[in-house]
Amino acid sequence: MAIYALTGFSLVSLLSFGYLSWDWMKPSLVADVATDPMEKSLPPAFARPPHIIFILTDDQGYHDVGYHGSDIQTPTLDRLAAEGVKLENYYIQPICTPSRSQLITGRYQIHTGLQHSIIRPRQPNCLPLDQVTLPQKLQEAGYSTHMVGKWHLGFYKKECLPTRRGFDTFLGSLTGNVDYYTYDNCDGPGVCGYDLHEGEDVAWDQSGKYSTFLYTQRVSKILASHSPKEPIFIYVAFQAVHTPLQSPKEYIYRYRSMGNVARRKYAAMVTCMDEAVKNITWALKKYGYYDNSVIVFSTDNGGQTFSGGSNWPLRGRKGTYWEGGVRGIGFVHSPLIKRKRRTSWALVHITDWYPTLVSLARGNLSNVPGLDGYNVWPAISEGKESPRTEILHNIDPLYNHAKYGSLEDGFGIWNTAVQASIRVGEWKLLTGDPGYSDWIPPQTLTNFPGSWWNLERLTDGLRKSVWLFNITADPYERYDLSDQRPDVVRTLLMRLVHYNRTAIPVRYPAENPRAHPDFNGGAWGPWASEDDAEEWEGGGEPLKSRNKKKKCKICKLRSFFRKLNTRLMSNRI
Numbered sequence: 001m002a003i004y005a006l007t008g009f010s011l012v013s014l015l016s017f018g019y020l021s022w023d024w025m026k027p028s029l030v031a032d033v034a035t036d037p038m039e040k041s042l043p044p045a046f047a048r049p050p051h052i053i054f055i056l057t058d059d060q061g062y063h064d065v066g067y068h069g070s071d072i073q074t075p076t077l078d079r080l081a082a083e084g085v086k087l088e089n090y091y092i093q094p095i096c097t098p099s100r101s102q103l104i105t106g107r108y109q110i111h112t113g114l115q116h117s118i119i120r121p122r123q124p125n126c127l128p129l130d131q132v133t134l135p136q137k138l139q140e141a142g143y144s145t146h147m148v149g150k151w152h153l154g155f156y157k158k159e160c161l162p163t164r165r166g167f168d169t170f171l172g173s174l175t176g177n178v179d180y181y182t183y184d185n186c187d188g189p190g191v192c193g194y195d196l197h198e199g200e201d202v203a204w205d206q207s208g209k210y211s212t213f214l215y216t217q218r219v220s221k222i223l224a225s226h227s228p229k230e231p232i233f234i235y236v237a238f239q240a241v242h243t244p245l246q247s248p249k250e251y252i253y254r255y256r257s258m259g260n261v262a263r264r265k266y267a268a269m270v271t272c273m274d275e276a277v278k279n280i281t282w283a284l285k286k287y288g289y290y291d292n293s294v295i296v297f298s299t300d301n302g303g304q305t306f307s308g309g310s311n312w313p314l315r316g317r318k319g320t321y322w323e324g325g326v327r328g329i330g331f332v333h334s335p336l337i338k339r340k341r342r343t344s345w346a347l348v349h350i351t352d353w354y355p356t357l358v359s360l361a362r363g364n365l366s367n368v369p370g371l372d373g374y375n376v377w378p379a380i381s382e383g384k385e386s387p388r389t390e391i392l393h394n395i396d397p398l399y400n401h402a403k404y405g406s407l408e409d410g411f412g413i414w415n416t417a418v419q420a421s422i423r424v425g426e427w428k429l430l431t432g433d434p435g436y437s438d439w440i441p442p443q444t445l446t447n448f449p450g451s452w453w454n455l456e457r458l459t460d461g462l463r464k465s466v467w468l469f470n471i472t473a474d475p476y477e478r479y480d481l482s483d484q485r486p487d488v489v490r491t492l493l494m495r496l497v498h499y500n501r502t503a504i505p506v507r508y509p510a511e512n513p514r515a516h517p518d519f520n521g522g523a524w525g526p527w528a529s530e531d532d533a534e535e536w537e538g539g540g541e542p543l544k545s546r547n548k549k550k551k552c553k554i555c556k557l558r559s560f561f562r563k564l565n566t567r568l569m570s571n572r573i
Contacts, residue, residue: 049141049143050294050336051231051284052143052293053280053295054296055236055280056236056238056300058096058237058240059307060270060303061302062311062328063303064270064310065329066078072270075274076277081331084331084333084337085337086330086342087344089344090349091328091393092330093393093394094302094318094321094325096118096150096301098118100300101114101127102349103134103298104127104153106352107351107370107372110395110502112128116396119154121185122187124515127154127165134357137358137361138357141358144168145232145234146168147170150173151174155525156526157528170198171203172237173195173197174525175195177243178195181208181211183207191516193522194517194523194524212272215276220283228288240269240276241308245266247269251271252268263310277297281295294332294333294334294360295333295334296330296332297331298350298353300328301318302318302324302328305440310441314477315439316435316437316477321394323475328350332380336381338381338382339381344379346385348376348386351372351373352376355375356376356377359377374388390422393423394421395418395503396432397506401418402419402433403417405417405431409466410466413490416465417465418431418432422495423471426472427469427471429468429492429493467482468481469481
């Protein structure tokens with residue numbers, strides 16, 4: 001039996017902080033969001049397709065919202081969630097690209113080839129072009145579609161850009177991590193470039209504006225210029241609260257008593273984002289959209305605990321398949337919901353938004369077979385049972401294989417060294433290396449994470465490659481039942497085998513030096529020609545050998561730019 005050590009926190013302290021009560025609620029501080037002009041009941045069918053606002057935050061931890069008992073102030077999110085439907089059995093993916101790809105396609109990673117890691121800035125890779133995206137389906141249904149914020153689904157050729165994948169307009173970054181003010185992103189030493197784009201052009205003139213403010217202002221501008229009589233879809237993918245930890249000083253001042261510097265900056269960014277959501281909601285009301293709108297709020301993955309985030313009391317963090325990495329904050333706020341002001345425990349996954357939103361838009365799903373998502377609107381709006389009974393968290397054949405896993409440990413049907421995770425009913429199975437597995441209380445101590453004594457550590461079980469939990473009874477994953485219930489382990493392994501038979505090959509090409517911003521005017525952006533793209537995607541000789549053949553040309557090009565830069569600098573001097 002696993003042995004656990006909890007130091008510095010007792011059951012009494014947990015109860016006093018409200019950590020064991022997931023429905024803990026702070027009084028809201030935002031008066032103008034409280035008024036709901038549509039409390040009257042609505043007919044079963046909407047008079048017209050609703051306006052859809054999908055808000056996605058980046059790296060916000062499960063604990064980092066007021067109604068989960070956080071020390072961070074989120075009055076707007078608390079109020080919107082309280083007046084809508086809180087999704088407390090809601091799952092996302094552990095890192096950026098996978099969550100975004102599943103939202104946009106309604107398909108698991110194994111069905112798009114993106115089951116390993118993220119799309120790197122220098123990779124000739126993007127969301128597969130044969131996938132019909134969510135915004136494309138909404139366009140078919142007559143919607144105006146707009147994206148504001150972080151894309152992170154590839155950009156090596158123009159066909160991969162948001163404006164080629166279903167969005168009428170786009171303002172945001174293409175990579176996964178930029179400075180909040182300068183929009184610079186470095187993908188390694190000396191590989192830096194500017195990354196803010198307006199449509200398919202580089203938005204040099206917007207540098208210096210804090211991204212959370214900039215994106216919110218763009219949403220307001222879109223709403224002001226559009227007619228509320230025509231349906232609109234706005235995908236707001238905030239950069240917040242991903243690193244770097246940057247926030248306007250006035251928000252940091254509110255948390256000046258926080259001893260941990262990273263937590264203080266992170267908290268300021270969360271509160272700033274909360275006020276941005278308030279401004280978006282206000283704009284929906286001001287310009288006449290709110291009464292016929294559906295606002296969906298979701299995080300993209302668990303919080304990064306060593307960058308200020310907290311997933312307490314869940315186990316693990318961003319990048320892991322423990323609950324702290326894959327259980328998300330989610331809620332729906334809409335005057336069109338039939339049963340408001342409640343908490344839903346219906347099983348929901350991020351792939352479900354595709355069929356749910358297309359159905360709300362009265363779109364056609366018959367020509368997109370093979371979706372992994374379900375229409376969960378009846379479960380959200382009416383409290384009906386969710387059509388979803390299981391979730392494939394992922395199967396990643398390229399991730400480092402667990403040292404102690406084997407086919408024998410998997411009853412001869414599954415190699416338990418392979419990283420994989422699945423939820424079926426109340427049971428959750430993990431194989432391989434699920435990632436960092438500690439329980440980390442909120443980082444309120446000045447020296448966190450310098451001292452390990454305030455972590456709850458798993459002190460044995462390190463030589464395992466199979467874990468089984470009853471998530472309904474044990475949401476914090478404290479009691480591994482794999483030895484006691486081998487029958488359940490075998491059943492879930494068979495489900496992994498079933499899914500693995502449907503998986504397509506992993507798309508994870510080697511990085512290409514031609515993507516360097518120095519060769520693209522100093523900015524990240526499309527760099528491959530159509531001939532290049534066909535060569536990389538159409539097979540032929542391995543990518544590594546092709547890169548070697550082109551290496552000398554790249555070197556010559558680099559040398560030319562270095563000499564040119566030297567001459568320009570000499571002229572300046």
